[in-house]
Amino acid sequence: MPVEEFVAGWISGAVGLVLGHPFDTIKVRLQTQNTYQGIVDCILKTYRHESVLGFFKGMSFPIASVALVNSVLFGVYSNTLLALTATSHQERRAQPPSYTNIFIAGCTGGLLQAYCLAPFDLIKVRLQNQTEPRMQIGSSQPRYRGPVHCAASILREEGPQGLFRGSWALVLRDTPTLGMYFVTYEGLCRQYTPEGQNPSSATVLVAGGFAGIASWITATPFDVIKSRMQMDGLKGRKYRGMLDCMASSFQQEGIGVFFKGMTLNSARAFPVNAATFLSYEYLLSLWR
Numbered sequence: 505m506p507v508e509e510f511v512a513g514w515i516s517g518a519v520g521l522v523l524g525h526p527f528d529t530i531k532v533r534l535q536t537q538n539t540y541q542g543i544v545d546c547i548l549k550t551y552r553h554e555s556v557l558g559f560f561k562g563m564s565f566p567i568a569s570v571a572l573v574n575s576v577l578f579g580v581y582s583n584t585l586l587a588l589t590a591t592s593h594q595e596r597r598a599q600p601p602s603y604t605n606i607f608i609a610g611c612t613g614g615l616l617q618a619y620c621l622a623p624f625d626l627i628k629v630r631l632q633n634q635t636e637p638r639m640q641i642g643s644s645q646p647r648y649r650g651p652v653h654c655a656a657s658i659l660r661e662e663g664p665q666g667l668f669r670g671s672w673a674l675v676l677r678d679t680p681t682l683g684m685y686f687v688t689y690e691g692l693c694r695q696y697t698p699e700g701q702n703p704s705s706a707t708v709l710v711a712g713g714f715a716g717i718a719s720w721i722t723a724t725p726f727d728v729i730k731s732r733m734q735m736d737g738l739k740g741r742k743y744r745g746m747l748d749c750m751a752s753s754f755q756q757e758g759i760g761v762f763f764k765g766m767t768l769n770s771a772r773a774f775p776v777n778a779a780t781f782l783s784y785e786y787l788l789s790l791w792r
């Protein structure tokens with residue numbers, strides 16, 4: 505089993521993660537708290553109340569976990585394609601796999617990465633939603649002191665299954681959308697690259713950016729439900745399950761609730777995924 509894809513997936517994921525985290529924090533807050541009037545209001549309140557550090561809350565755990573999560577995504581994707589088409593990453597420019605095989609490999613990578621991501625994503629979302637400023641004497645203390653304390657508290661208060669709260673919504677968010685992610689990336693690369701050649705850096709950047717946007721636009725409805733399920737349990741249980749969360753969010757806030765955070769998801773998706781694919785392709789070309 506080639507391991508280069510796992511390593512390249514890990515490093516490229518870390519690059520994208522740091523770039524996109526501030527967008528992600530604002531998005532999570534808008535999806536789960538009704539106290540903000542919109543993106544600008546949320547940015548201003550976060551900055552005034554918590555300084556620039558507020559935008560980077562909850563980032564340490566994703567940085568630690570990106571090794572596992574992104575390497576699973578890219579590694580499983582590439583190795584599934586290898587199993588389906590008997591071509592390695594290098595051979596795929598000369599013998600391009602069908603879009604059906606790319607979609608199946610992307611869905612497989614997405615499904616497995618969702619399971620690895622679930623507990624890390626839950627901790628990230630809980631920490632991102634803590635709006636107390638850090639280290640100010642006299643101000644109220646946040647519930648969780650950091651990622652390890654957060655994980656230990658969830659285990660104690662909600663049991664091991666508490667760490668997987670929202671994982672069904674996460675699986676539904678990531679399985680088909682990651683199939684689409686790789687199909688969009690490959691489709692755009694093929695469109696703008698002469699046959700048999702490797703795509704230029706500009707093509708990789710644009711194709712990666714648009715693959716990110718296309719996948720995040722379609723992922724947003726389940727992203728909202730996932731974030732709400734992950735926050736449920738913090739102060740008792742509000743929802744009886746994923747379907748109940750969907751129904752009651754819809755009843756209370758209308759159809760628009762499923763599109764909360766879509767603008768931010770798309771704005772974040774372009775730079776994050778352009779950088780992710782560029783570093784991924786670059787690293788693989790170094791090891792060729």
Ligand SMILES: CN(C)C(=N)NCCC[C@H](N)C(=O)O
Nearest residue numbers: 520678681685719720723776
């Ligand atoms: C729509 N979804 C879930 C994705 N496209 N996921 C792939 C993740 C790529 C990058 N780390 C990111 O966070 O955008």
